[in-house]
Amino acid sequence: MTSTARPRRRPRWRELRPMLPPVPTLPTTTTRLAQAADIGDLRLLARRRAPRMVFDYVDGAAESERSLRASVEAFDRVTFRPRVLRDVGTVSTSTDVLGRSIALPLVLGPTGFTRMMHREGESAVARAAAAAGVPYTLSTMGTTSATDVAAAAPEGWNWFQLYVVRDRGRSRDSLQLARDAGMDVLVLTVDVPVAGARLRDVRHGMTIPPSLRWRSALQAVRHPAWWADFLTSEPLAFATVGGAPGDLAGIINTMFDPGVTLADIEWIRSACTDRPPYPAPRATRPRRSRRPPRGRRW
Numbered sequence: 001m002t003s004t005a006r007p008r009r010r011p012r013w014r015e016l017r018p019m020l021p022p023v024p025t026l027p028t029t030t031t032r033l034a035q036a037a038d039i040g041d042l043r044l045l046a047r048r049r050a051p052r053m054v055f056d057y058v059d060g061a062a063e064s065e066r067s068l069r070a071s072v073e074a075f076d077r078v079t080f081r082p083r084v085l086r087d088v089g090t091v092s093t094s095t096d097v098l099g100r101s102i103a104l105p106l107v108l109g110p111t112g113f114t115r116m117m118h119r120e121g122e123s124a125v126a127r128a129a130a131a132a133g134v135p136y137t138l139s140t141m142g143t144t145s146a147t148d149v150a151a152a153a154p155e156g157w158n159w160f161q162l163y164v165v166r167d168r169g170r171s172r173d174s175l176q177l178a179r180d181a182g183m184d185v186l187v188l189t190v191d192v193p194v195a196g197a198r199l200r201d202v203r204h205g206m207t208i209p210p211s212l213r214w215r216s217a218l219q220a221v222r223h224p225a226w227w228a229d230f231l232t233s234e235p236l237a238f239a240t241v242g243g244a245p246g247d248l249a250g251i252i253n254t255m256f257d258p259g260v261t262l263a264d265i266e267w268i269r270s271a272c273t274d275r276p277p278y279p280a281p282r283a284t285r286p287r288r289s290r291r292p293p294r295g296r297r298w
């Protein structure tokens with residue numbers, strides 16, 4: 001019986017060479033980021049790069065983190081229903097927000113202390129948002145000024161987020177700074193009247209800016225890139241509202257006004273327009289809720 005199998009042959013170098021792995025080089029940030037396939041991979045990269053205290057500030061939530069888990073589970077329950085045999089040759093993810101077209105139905109939310117994660121902090125996030133064609137929101141607790149964010153991403157649509165602080169003069173000044181920097185949308189955060197009990201931060205003895213304790217000093221050895229970045233950058237400070245360093249809960253409970261109600265929106269509107277501002281309401285004064293004037297942007 002004759003065999004029908006194809007005959008073997010010796011491998012040729014010319015054919016083998018493209019299959020061989022490249023000469024190993026030390027991984028750079030660019031190559032690591034390029035290898036990250038999804039947000040989970042990026043999270044692992046961040047976990048490896050940053051000291052645990054810093055990573056946990058970003059990754060953690062309050063108390064037993066039940067709400068965080070519930071949010072993740074809610075997203076996990078969302079599935080896409082496949083529809084086939086439809087012409088998807090031309091698709092668009094763009095949508096309109098406040099009369100402007102954005103590339104995706106997504107806004108980059110405000111994050112405080114962003115320079116703690118990386119030297120370029122808020123500026124880098126604003127540049128990324130501009131490149132993706134979506135808005136970026138600078139936090140009241142940002143570590144880069146509105147002017148610097150606008151300079152870093154002049155072509156981006158940069159928004160400003162306000163936490164109302166007890167010293168209304170400071171709140172008014174931060175709104176003014178944001179407006180001067182061309183930020184024309186205000187995001188008002190109202191769900192932090194008092195600090196949540198963020199247990200990971202408590203256990204780490206987390207302070208803003210991070211301070212070197214024995215444990216964090218040991219971690220410095222394991223995260224040299226982060227510490228080198230941190231120690232050679234401009235010191236961390238709140239660029240908009242000022243304020244003394246300390247533990248996060250202490251900062252929030254000293255600075256933020258827990259008495260903010262709907263009536264304060266009226267004051268914020270007045271502080272955002274060119275009308276002479278109303279006197280700042282006192283947190284403890286009982287208020288009647290009034291309908292805000294219609295049709296006015298901040």
Ligand SMILES: Cc1cc2nc3c(=O)[nH]c(=O)nc-3n(C[C@H](O)[C@H](O)[C@H](O)COP(=O)(O)O)c2cc1C
Pocket residue numbers: 057058059071109110111112113139140141142161189
């Ligand atoms: C590290 C971190 C810092 C944050 N800082 C702020 C902040 O300064 N101001 C604010 O309004 N929200 C802040 N948030 C809340 C986010 O803007 C956002 O509303 C929240 O993470 C929920 O959105 P998500 O489900 O897409 O994460 C912060 C969230 C994180 C994770």
